[in-house]
Amino acid sequence: MRIAIVGGHGKIARLLHPLLVGAGHQPVALVRRDSYRERLEALGAEVRLLDIENDDEQVFAETFARCGAVVFAAGGGPDGNIERKRTVDLEGSLKSIAAARAAGIARFVQVSAINVDQPVPEDAEPVWRAYVEAKRDADVALRESGLDWTILRPGLLTDSPGTGLVSLGEAVPRGEVPRADVAAVLAAVLAEPGTAGRQWDLVGGSTPIKEAIDAALGG
DSSP states (O other), X not given: OEEEEETTTSHHHHHHHXXXXXXXXXXXXXXXXXXXXXXXXXTTOEEEEOOTTTSOHHHHHHHTTTOSEEEEOOOOOSSOOHHHXXXXXXXXXXXXXXXXXXXXXXEEEEEOXXXXXXXXXXXXXXXXXXXXXXXXXXHHHHHTSOSEEEEEEEOEEEOSOOOSEXXXXXXXXXXXXXXXXXXXXHHHHHTOGGGTTEEEEEEEOSEEHHHHXXXXXXX
């Protein structure tokens, strides 16, 4: 099926596209700049233009056309811009959720962050607070959306090579995880309908990804 990737030029997305192609799917990279096209098409992605911050729900729904699932993998980035934590991490997710419903797409997988449901310390750095609150509120909205959602909450992301070994569950100790392994878990989650309605923390570990998912599902 076609799978819309919101934030289709991000680091995780660029690792995810070839995995989806290898599984027989067609990733659809939703990006704001046409200059990304050549790089993404080389990874096997179809490219469609979407400005997460400025386009409305109708445009989102139009870019989701003919897709059978949505992956929200966008983020405002480590630029210190508090406003973009709201406009990208939260409002981008909210528009994606509404557009998926409008387009008749039930399956929705979201990349969040570990521990965002925990209280934010009073002395937390303002940008970090804004990021955590945006991810938390986006997750709440998705859980209440009625979609067939899955939320992955990775720990500290690294660019280390993927190992294929993870720790995955409703509550796991905070740690690092390669972006390559996050992408691999996303691909595996999309292949397993039983992961709908599940929210999992994800860090590096010692369990192969499929086994970790099976265990988290109670298999």
